[in-house]
Amino acid sequence: MLYRITPGMKRALAGQAPELAPYLAKMRRQTLEYSGKLFPALLESIVSQQLAVRAAAAIFARVEELLGELSAEKLLEADPVKLRRCGLSQRKIDYLRGVALAEQEGRIDFDALAARPDAEVIAELTKLKGVGVWTAEMLLLFALGRPDVLSYSDLGIRNGIKLLYGLDALTEEDFAVYRRRYAPYGTLASLCLWEIKDGGLKRS
Numbered sequence: 325m326l327y328r329i330t331p332g333m334k335r336a337l338a339g340q341a342p343e344l345a346p347y348l349a350k351m352r353r354q355t356l357e358y359s360g361k362l363f364p365a366l367l368e369s370i371v372s373q374q375l376a377v378r379a380a381a382a383i384f385a386r387v388e389e390l391l392g393e394l395s396a397e398k399l400l401e402a403d404p405v406k407l408r409r410c411g412l413s414q415r416k417i418d419y420l421r422g423v424a425l426a427e428q429e430g431r432i433d434f435d436a437l438a439a440r441p442d443a444e445v446i447a448e449l450t451k452l453k454g455v456g457v458w459t460a461e462m463l464l465l466f467a468l469g470r471p472d473v474l475s476y477s478d479l480g481i482r483n484g485i486k487l488l489y490g491l492d493a494l495t496e497e498d499f500a501v502y503r504r505r506y507a508p509y510g511t512l513a514s515l516c517l518w519e520i521k522d523g524g525l526k527r528s
Contacts, residue, residue, distance in 0.1 A: 327469040329512060343488060347516050349369040356515065358469035363427060363434040364394040365467035366449070369459050370419045371412065374439040383411035396424035419454030426452060442470055465511055474503045474510035484517030 331353070338345035359365055364520060370395035387410045391398040399420055407417050427434040437448055442464055449460040458477035465473040475481055476499045485502055488495055506513035 325360045325469060327358060327471070327511065329354050329356070329515070333509055333512055337506060337512055340509075341505050341513070344513065344516060345449055347488075347520055348512075351516055351519060353515055353519070356466075356469065356490050356511070359467050360438070360469070362438045362445075362463065362467055363396075363423075365463055366423055366434070366455070366459075367394060367399070367420055369463060370423070370454050371415070373454070373459075379411075381450055386410040387412070393523050396427040399424040400428065401414075416454070419452075423455075438468055442473070452453075465514065470511065472508045472510040474514050476500075476503075480521045481514055483518050484519075484521040487520055488517065 334348045334351075368380075368384050372382045372500050375383070387407070388394060390406055390410055391402060404414075404417055407420075408414065412420070426434065429433055432448055432452075437445055440448075445464060445468070446457060446460040449455045450457055458475060461475040461477060463471055463473075464470040476496055482494050482499065485491065485499070487489075491498075496502070502513075503510060
């Protein structure tokens with residue numbers, strides 16, 4: 325599934341935040357691919373915690389091969405020893421099993437949750453061990469393609485704002501001002517701010 329960045333969205337955000345206009349005009353990204361599937365995306369996110377991208381991808385591929393199907397049943401049936409051989413720590417195995425149990429016991433219906441408002445998704449996901457606010461917000465963006473995600477918990481986004489506005493510090497209260505300024509195009513702003521932070525976008 326694709327979240328498409330349209331010229332109209334860029335114009336609207338630039339109208340609300342003119343300081344972003346020259347950067348939005350140079351953005352190379354035109355789409356954001358997302359799965360629309362919350363449960364497997366959450367499993368992958370937990371596997372990837374505190375790992376380099378390549379290492380995380382390799383471990384998750386081994387987990388997928390072991391399970392054959394990314395379902396709560398398959399995960400709960402899996403031999404913990406074999407999961408550890410995939411490269412998972414015992415803590416991550418416990419987190420993954422906790423997610424699977426939440427679905428199996430009916431405490432969270434991940435398919436239904438995917439259709440609920442952002443705040444409700446965050447509130448439900450952060451009840452699970454190993455899932456913090458940042459993880460939940462990234463799932464809103466990269467798994468569900470939500471259009472208005474701007475995460476204070478994301479260091480890259482905070483650094484992008486600091487670079488854009490020449491700030492030495494950024495409090496959560498100040499961040500809330502920018503979130504309101506960019507709404508309802510927080511996701512577009514996030515993608516732009518990440519490129520600014522990485523040096524991919526320059527004003528001149």
